Amino acid sequence: MDVSYNNSPSDDEEARFSAMPERTLPNILVTGTPGTGKTSTAEMVAQLTSFEHMEIGKLVREQQLHDGYLEEYDSLDLNEDKLLDYLEEELRDGGKVVDFHGSDLFPEDWFDLVVVLRTNNTLLYDRLQGRGYTESKVQENIECEIFQECLEEARSQFPEEMIVELVSETADQMESNAERIQQWAEAFMAKSKASP
Ligand SMILES: Nc1ncnc2c1ncn2[C@@H]1O[C@H](COP(=O)(O)OP(=O)(O)O)[C@@H](O)[C@H]1O
Ligand SMILES: [Mg+2]
Numbered sequence: 001m002d003v004s005y006n007n008s009p010s011d012d013e014e015a016r017f018s019a020m021p022e023r024t025l026p027n028i029l030v031t032g033t034p035g036t037g038k039t040s041t042a043e044m045v046a047q048l049t050s051f052e053h054m055e056i057g058k059l060v061r062e063q064q065l066h067d068g069y070l071e072e073y074d075s076l077d078l079n080e081d082k083l084l085d086y087l088e089e090e091l092r093d094g095g096k097v098v099d100f101h102g103s104d105l106f107p108e109d110w111f112d113l114v115v116v117l118r119t120n121n122t123l124l125y126d127r128l129q130g131r132g133y134t135e136s137k138v139q140e141n142i143e144c145e146i147f148q149e150c151l152e153e154a155r156s157q158f159p160e161e162m163i164v165e166l167v168s169e170t171a172d173q174m175e176s177n178a179e180r181i182q183q184w185a186e187a188f189m190a191k192s193k194a195s196p
Helices: 040-050 058-060 080-091 122-130 135-146 149-157 171-194
Strands: 002-004 027-031 052-055 066-070 075-078 096-099 115-120 163-167
Touching: 002 058, 002 096, 027 040, 027 149, 040 080, 040 096, 040 115, 040 171, 052 058, 052 149, 058 066, 058 075, 115 171, 122 135, 122 171, 149 163, 163 171
Parallel strands: 002 075, 027 096, 027 115, 052 096, 115 163
Antiparallel strands: 066 075
């Protein structure tokens, strides 16, 4: 079961969030169409860096950050306010790898790197079918990838220099993507410790 959310900006977004303090450990967002490998990649990054993997779908279920089940979408109805309140605390000290298909609900200064995973249609189709998704849900997600909705959404919310688009089609690519993110994290930490 997935988590559904709409892209409308929250009215009180400005009022509710004060700026996050500077972090010595980075927060990394891994986003992309369902099936592109967010959870597997984020888990690998967490192991390499000792950061904590936060899978939003799981968190929403376990912490009851939703308003019930939406039959039409076969997903939980995300309560954005509850999720953001919860995450704001969790992300404060950095060192988190967050994995979610959406990105424009998060304030820009919560993250230091935004990774958008990409997968070709044929492979994505097989992965989603293998997951037991209905044909219409598979199609919906394939279209999402074709129109690169997750990438556009990330671009609408985060500065271009924070965003890295990575192809995630083979096991080797997953490994090299995770290592690349690890190296980026190490560079961030070296820099943040070096500054006064
Ligand atoms: N780069 C990749 N190479 C091979 N298989 C992959 C790759 N990325 C993901 N997979 C496989 O595709 C499926 C979906 O991956 P998952 O991490 O659950 O995606 P997401 O969290 O984005 O929905 C899993 O079975 C996973 O093992
Ligand atoms: Mg996942």
